[in-house]
Amino acid sequence: MTDEPTDEDRTRLRLDIAYDGSGFTGWAKQPGIRTVQGELEAALATVFRRHGEPPMLTVAGRTDAGVHATGQVAHLDLGPAQLSHLRIPHGKGPLEPTAVLAKRLNGIAGLRSDVYVSRVSIAPPGFDARFSPIWRRYEYRIADARAERNPLLRGHTLWYPAALDEQRMVDAANELLGLHDWAAYCRPREGATTIRELQAFSWDRDDTGVLIARLQADAFCHSMVRALVGAAVSVGEGKLAGDRLTGIRDEAQRTSEFKVMPAHGLTLVEVGYPDDAALAARAEQTRARRER
Secondary structure (H helix, E strand, C coil): CCCCCCHHHCEEEEEEEEECHHHCCCCCCECCECCHHHHHHHHHHHHCCCCCCCCCCEECCCCCCCCEEEEEEEEEEECHHHHHHCCCCECCECCCHHHHHHHHHHHHHCCCCCEEEEEEEECCCCCCCCCCCCEEEEEEEEECCCCCCCHHHHHHCEECCCCCCHHHHHHHHHCCCEEEECHHHCCCCCCCCCEEEEEEEEEEECCCCCEEEEEEECCCCCCHHHHHHHHHHHHHCCCCCCCHHHHHHHHCCCCCCCCCCCHHHEEEEEEECCCHHHHHHHHHHHHHHHCC
């Protein structure tokens, strides 16, 4: 009989992760389907196959099928034996356990992998990848009729057949900011709130003319970013009046007045956390709000 490590015995690690979502059916693990969580947890099971139950990942935001990430964050908890396993000398000398884990996971994934662990670090006390964030930031890329179309970037840029008026899109986006019920822009999930604070929503063009939407919120509900982008595109094309977007939001009813944009133009670029001293309080506050 072996004693399972208690929560006090475990060490929490933060993983910073990037991935090309094209080949994944989203983040969340599903039987028989390739997902980001499934691939990473399979690699973790290989690393710790002789050291108890393999660790499970908790993620900052579960991205949908086809959505990319350059700044995804997750955490896992390791028992003492698992942590000691990572302290075994490697190559020319011992490495930090965090560096060993990143190296092992990326090595299992392979040189041409579509998922990459960019950093592993010891998480500060109170850190929870899912409940501690104070914001998430996404970008959506659109090459409209005015932009250059680079086939090398087609996997994360939507090619849109019409010319879009970015100033109308900027004006409409600015009117949407604040704490609201976003039911009209979300796919409903049973028991989940649709109240979110949209902190930033901007549009600009890069040097090649590609339109980039940047959205930041305390959290996003299912399909919210792609719906907001789709509504703004309808404004930019002249199919919707700019003030109609707030009207749709306030009516809190799903509508067919605009199209939700495809997933491949969307990337999770950053997750923001408070100072270390505020991590635990933020996680407790978020849990209380989500469980109402």
